[in-house]
Amino acid sequence: MDPFSQLILTISVTSFFSFQWLFHKVSPWISLRISPGFISLTDKQKVEWNSTVSTFHALLVGLFCLYILFFDDAVNEDPVGDPTLVKTNVAITTGYLISLLLIFYYWKAIGDKFFVVHHLAALYAYYYVLGQGMLPYFANFRLLAEFSTPCVNQWFFEVLGYPKSSRPNMANGVAMAVVFFMVRIAVIPVYYSRMYAVYGTEAFYLVPWGGRVAWIGSSICLDIMNVMWMHKIARGCYKVLRSARKNKVDTLQENGKSD
Incomplete structure (x- = not known):
């Protein structure tokens, strides 16, 4: 195994154990100190x-991703070209995704079949990036889709007692819908137009059949799920905003009657 492949393997393994440590040790320790409500959770x-x-x-891989998109000319000019920096970023994500296999241990708490399919499809595609250095762009x-994760994770506003109509919940809901749309839906035309530009070229045929299936198949699979999730998020956001508006109108009417 060449030194760079050893480094990538080391990064993936380190990422796996790091996220296990964050999940089991760091998050509970910090949560107990910054949120009194954590102790009362089930x-x-x-x-x-x-x-x-x-x-x-x-945040880690998202910022790294932006750096590569803006400053790695080799990847942006040749989407099947030098994967050095991308491999490093994908190795971090691969360790994280494998770490998420603990979802099977905690299936009753965080199990979701679409979530599992989403991550297995990503791992299948990433195998070709890490193992064969293909399709880094x-x-x-x-x-980029990872930038939607922080807003999605703020569900604990409700767990801590904030009603759905509260300002923190509403602000996060709107932010989640906007960011999710920007990084998972609005970029779809850009992604597939670049894919179409590569399709049928010499670079395309350098990718073996299995790699093309991983690339095109996993992309379509992921985007179908992204559209489904966007629909659910948009509906949820609309319901919360409509409910908040109704409550505000009802409050104003009650105040008017009391006057």
């Missing part, structure tokens, strides 16, 4: 709460 809620270490992963572009 075991199921604590598992869900601690799984929000994904926010750290999202597209793998890195996919990591």
Whole structure:
């Protein structure tokens, strides 16, 4: 194994154990000190709460992804080209995704079949990036989606007693819908237009059949789920905003009657 491959393997393994440590040790320790409500959560809620270490992963790989998109000319000019920096970023994500296999141990608390399919599809595609150095631009572009994770993780406003109509919950709901749309839906035309530009070229045929299936198949699978999730998020956001508006109108009417 060449030294760079050894480094990538080391990064993946380190990422796996780091996220296990964050989940089992760091998150409970910090949560007890910054949020008194954490101690009163059920075991199921604590598992869900601690799984929000994904926010750290999202910010880490998301910022790395932006750096590559803006400054790695080799990847941007040749989407099947030099994968050096992308491999490093994907290795971090691979360790994190494998770490999430603990979802099977805590299935009753955080199990979700679409979540599992989503991550297995990503791992299948990342195998070709890490194992064969293929399609780095597209793998890195996919990591933009991680920027939606921090807002998705703020569900614990409700756990701590904030009603759905509270300002923190509403602000997070709107932010989640906007960011999710921007990094998972609005970028779809850009992603597939770049894919179409590569399709049929010499670079395309350098990718073996299995790699093309991983690239195109996993992309379609992920985007179908992203559209489904966007629909649910948009509906939830609309319901919360409509409910808040109704409550505000009712309050104004009651105040008017009392006057």
